[in-house]
Amino acid sequence: MNEFLLEASGLTKSYDNGRIQALRGVDLRVAAGEFLAISGPSGSGKSTLLHMLGGLDKPSSGDVLYRGRSLFHSLDLDAYRSERVGFVFQAFHLLATLTALENVQIPMFERKLSARQRQEKAEMLLIETGLGERLHHYPNELSAGERQRVAIARSLANDPEILLADEPTGNLDSENSARIMAQLSSIQAQRNMALIVVTHEEEIARRAQRGIRLSDGRVCLP
Amino acid sequence: MTLEPDRSFARSQRVMTFFRVALKNILRRRLRTSLTLCGVALGIGAFVSLVGFSDSFEQQWLKVYVNSGIDLAVVRGTFLNTTIDESVGEKLRSMAGVSEVVPIILNLIDVTPDINAVFYGWPNDSFEFSPLEVFEGRRFGADQPEIMLGEVLADSLGKRVGDDLVVQGTTLKVVGIFRGGAAFQEGGALMPLPQLQRLADMGTKVTGFHVRLRPPDNGESARDHVQRERRLIESALPGLKAVPAAEMASNNQGVVLIRSTAFGVSCIALLMGALGIANTVAMSVFERTKEIGVLRALGWRCSRITRLILLEASILGLVGGVIGLGVGWGTLRILASIRATANVAVASIPLLHSVEALAIALTIGLVAGFIPAWRGGRLSPVEALRHE
Numbered sequence: 341m342n343e344f345l346l347e348a349s350g351l352t353k354s355y356d357n358g359r360i361q362a363l364r365g366v367d368l369r370v371a372a373g374e375f376l377a378i379s380g381p382s383g384s385g386k387s388t389l390l391h392m393l394g395g396l397d398k399p400s401s402g403d404v405l406y407r408g409r410s411l412f413h414s415l416d417l418d419a420y421r422s423e424r425v426g427f428v429f430q431a432f433h434l435l436a437t438l439t440a441l442e443n444v445q446i447p448m449f450e451r452k453l454s455a456r457q458r459q460e461k462a463e464m465l466l467i468e469t470g471l472g473e474r475l476h477h478y479p480n481e482l483s484a485g486e487r488q489r490v491a492i493a494r495s496l497a498n499d500p501e502i503l504l505a506d507e508p509t510g511n512l513d514s515e516n517s518a519r520i521m522a523q524l525s526s527i528q529a530q531r532n533m534a535l536i537v538v539t540h541e542e543e544i545a546r547r548a549q550r551g552i553r554l555s556d557g558r559v560c561l562p
Numbered sequence: 563m564t565l566e567p568d569r570s571f572a573r574s575q576r577v578m579t580f581f582r583v584a585l586k587n588i589l590r591r592r593l594r595t596s597l598t599l600c601g602v603a604l605g606i607g608a609f610v611s612l613v614g615f616s617d618s619f620e621q622q623w624l625k626v627y628v629n630s631g632i633d634l635a636v637v638r639g640t641f642l643n644t645t646i647d648e649s650v651g652e653k654l655r656s657m658a659g660v661s662e663v664v665p666i667i668l669n670l671i672d673v674t675p676d677i678n679a680v681f682y683g684w685p686n687d688s689f690e691f692s693p694l695e696v697f698e699g700r701r702f703g704a705d706q707p708e709i710m711l712g713e714v715l716a717d718s719l720g721k722r723v724g725d726d727l728v729v730q731g732t733t734l735k736v737v738g739i740f741r742g743g744a745a746f747q748e749g750g751a752l753m754p755l756p757q758l759q760r761l762a763d764m765g766t767k768v769t770g771f772h773v774r775l776r777p778p779d780n781g782e783s784a785r786d787h788v789q790r791e792r793r794l795i796e797s798a799l800p801g802l803k804a805v806p807a808a809e810m811a812s813n814n815q816g817v818v819l820i821r822s823t824a825f826g827v828s829c830i831a832l833l834m835g836a837l838g839i840a841n842t843v844a845m846s847v848f849e850r851t852k853e854i855g856v857l858r859a860l861g862w863r864c865s866r867i868t869r870l871i872l873l874e875a876s877i878l879g880l881v882g883g884v885i886g887l888g889v890g891w892g893t894l895r896i897l898a899s900i901r902a903t904a905n906v907a908v909a910s911i912p913l914l915h916s917v918e919a920l921a922i923a924l925t926i927g928l929v930a931g932f933i934p935a936w937r938g939g940r941l942s943p944v945e946a947l948r949h950e
Contacts, residue, residue, distance in 0.1 A: 396859055397944040422861025433856040433947075437586040442578045447860040455577045498861070 377548035426495030485516035605835030606886020612824035627807030629693035683758030699738035855946025868939035879927020
């Protein structure tokens with residue numbers, strides 16, 4: 341059995357007929373249960389790399405292996421995103437028409453769960469993230485920190501092995517940033533998940549077990 | 563302590579379903595959704611009321627034949643605009659299966675510059691008088707310059723028994739006012755056949771003959787009996803058609819014209835409704851591009867996104883259809899309350915029409931939503947997430 345959960349090799353991504361090179365041959369290995377930080381300046385390719393690890397975007401060349409199987413050639417990407425990966429975005433990306441409880445249930449629609457089971461699980465996750473009193477509030481009725489905690493609860497809906505967070509504290513003040521990062525670290529430790537956080541904040545990068553730094557689409561600090 | 567209602571409690575009572583997600587998406591733009599529903603409702607309302615009206619019109623024609631006990635109408639080719647010599651009546655009367663024959667004339671005549679009406683020329687002993695109630699005056703004489711007015715026409719013209727009515731230069735005495743029969747008979751006038759022949763320069767011609775048959779004496783079904791007599795008449799009188807009453811009601815030119823108009827106008831109205839849904843759903847998909855990217859990132863398959871958008875379009879179609887049934891029923895009710903159309907329009911919608919209307923509404927929803935749904939389902943998750 342392969343010892344790495346994710347292995348990226350020779351990842352490149354170019355846009356505009358090759359005029360823009362977002363990634364220029366990135367190699368990366370992530371073990372199960374590892375907390376990895378990907379840092380670097382804006383435009384260095386951090387989010388592009390994260391999208392590829394999450395099966396949202398395909399590389400121009402290179403491949404990502406999940407437990408030794410090619411993500412883009414051997415696996416059903418929808419099933420991979422639904423069952424193996426959880427996403428947390430900088431802008432939260434909650435659905436405005438749904439309450440916190442309903443937002444958390446959205447990923448569970450792809451699983452064979454009854455409406456009642458979905459609701460119970462979502463309720464449990466929101467209580468776990470400290471939002472037990474805010475279950476039936478809409479995103480516009482929540483603070484930025486609360487919204488990100490709903491997004492974290494949502495990312496855990498299908499018990500993923502990998503949690504991908506793209507600048508999860510980018511829209512938060514320092515107090516909420518610290519709280520969110522503490523929550524992510526705690527969840528990662530409790531669930532023994534791989535947590536990959538993209539950030540340009542050194543403070544957050546230091547919390548990780550391991551960090552890599554990207555610059556101009558290349559890994560410059562392993 | 564505040565006295566504000568706890569809205570979150572009401573929200574907590576609802577279980578989240580796929581349908582609920584679609585419903586919430588539709589309700590996020592309430593004005594646009596309302597306008598779209600209005601478009602669909604008008605389309606379905608037009609369909610229901612126009613088709614209902616044309617059906618009622620057909621039923622009125624059928625009523626003419628059924629109430630008078632007419633089994634066959636003998637005409638040449640088409641109904642309204644052809645003539646047959648009156649002498650054909652004698653040949654029909656001599657046929658073994660024929661019980662009674664009356665010649666008739668139907669003519670659309672301008673009574674005033676604003677009012678035209680169907681004039682019926684009947685012999686004064688015609689069996690077609692039987693369903694009519696002459697509630698004022700009397701039946702006309704055999705060949706007198708006299709006329710009987712339907713109740714609706716008498717009201718429109720402001721004429722009563724004893725008044726004179728000048729029709730195409732001929733002065734006729736109003737001798738009776740009647741009701742009953744079919745709606746357009748109440749909106750028309752009855753004249754002695756010879757008088758109408760002279761008025762319309764028809765000589766000895768008539769529009770056709772209404773025939774009552776003898777009852778079958780060999781255990782034959784009524785339908786088979788009518789068909790057999792029909793063939794006998796048509797073979798004995800080449801060039802003429804003997805048309806059963808029900809067929810005459812549904813295939814005469816007036817009914818066909820109204821039905822075609824109803825169908826055409828309904829199609830245009832339904833097309834407008836469908837375009838409304840297509841526009842709304844396409845706009846909604848465009849506005850929600852980023853949201854679709856989020857759903858894809860959270861593992862929703864293309865097929866689920868497509869189904870969600872199609873469900874939204876179907877809800878719009880179906881809800882619009884239900885409102886449209888109300889609009890159609892309301893329109894028929896208004897028509898049924900207006901004197902001029904009261905006897906033609908029936909303020910009820912047959913179950914079959916309701917089902918048809920809802921099926922059409924659902925279909926236009928699905929068809930209109932198909933392309934936006936297909937495009938929404940095919941959005942690349944990362945491209946959708948980048949969408950501003």
